[in-house]
Amino acid sequence: MKKLVMILLLFISVFSFSDEGFTENEKNTILKQFTEFQKAVKNKDVNTLKKFIDGSVYGLVLNDGPVYRLNTESVSYDEIVKYKNEFFKSMKEITLVKADLKNNEVIKYAKGEDTITGEFFIMEEDNYIWGSKGDKMFEIAASYDDPEYPSTAEYIFKMKGNQLKFISVYSMP
Numbered sequence: 001m002k003k004l005v006m007i008l009l010l011f012i013s014v015f016s017f018s019d020e021g022f023t024e025n026e027k028n029t030i031l032k033q034f035t036e037f038q039k040a041v042k043n044k045d046v047n048t049l050k051k052f053i054d055g056s057v058y059g060l061v062l063n064d065g066p067v068y069r070l071n072t073e074s075v076s077y078d079e080i081v082k083y084k085n086e087f088f089k090s091m092k093e094i095t096l097v098k099a100d101l102k103n104n105e106v107i108k109y110a111k112g113e114d115t116i117t118g119e120f121f122i123m124e125e126d127n128y129i130w131g132s133k134g135d136k137m138f139e140i141a142a143s144y145d146d147p148e149y150p151s152t153a154e155y156i157f158k159m160k161g162n163q164l165k166f167i168s169v170y171s172m173p
Contacts, residue, residue, distance in 0.1 A: 021122045022136060026159070027104035030120065030138050033164035034157070035099050042095045044088045046081050052157075052166045053077045058129045059169035060087065090169075093142040094155055106140070116142040129168055131158050138164065 022030075033052075040048035056074035080087045097116045098107045106118025123135040130137070138157040144150060153171040157164050 022120050024104050026136065027120060028101060029162065030136075030157070030159065030164055031099040031101055031104060031106070034118075034138065034140075035101075037157075037164065037166065038095050038099075041088060041091045044084065046084055049080070050077055052164060053080070054160060054165045054167070057166055057168060059171065060090070091155075093153060094140055097140060113144050113146045114142070115145065116140065130156060131167075135159070 056076045060075040097109045109116040119139050126132050136159040140155040143152045156168040
């Protein structure tokens with residue numbers, strides 16, 4: 001548990017979770033595209049999903065046969081298609097939150113030990129996986145707060161021009 005708390009604190013100290021710097025129009029654009037991404041995940045639509053993936057996604061753990069890939073390696077769109085059942089199963093949490101397009105926010109999901117939230121943030125420093133200082137980002141954070149088996153997953157998106165891109169999953173058991 002201490003390890004989980006320390007890693008989470010480190011993560012929070014590195015990245016800003018302020019939505020300052022986002023216009024209401026930008027938030028609305030992000031949330032509209034996020035709901036389209038959610039729909040693609042829910043419907044297992046790999047063709048629609050493609051427009052949200054720019055090259056590869058970091059942090060996905062897909063079964064490559066007898067071994068599992070490290071979550072620090074990237075996974076291409078073609079690999080996601082190849083292992084689509086596993087991919088969609090691992091993305092179930094992302095379909096549980098709702099976007100409030102009127103107030104430009106994510107409605108918190110809470111059920112039992114599960115909590116899922118959404119945040120807009122600006123990168124405070126360069127990161128070789130996520131992007132550069134000043135990039136506009138969006139995150140869905142899911143946590144399971146069971147004292148014996150705590151876990152967390154953060155689904156990271158980045159705005160590239162006017163298109164939301166799914167770039168990384170950061171998870172801890």
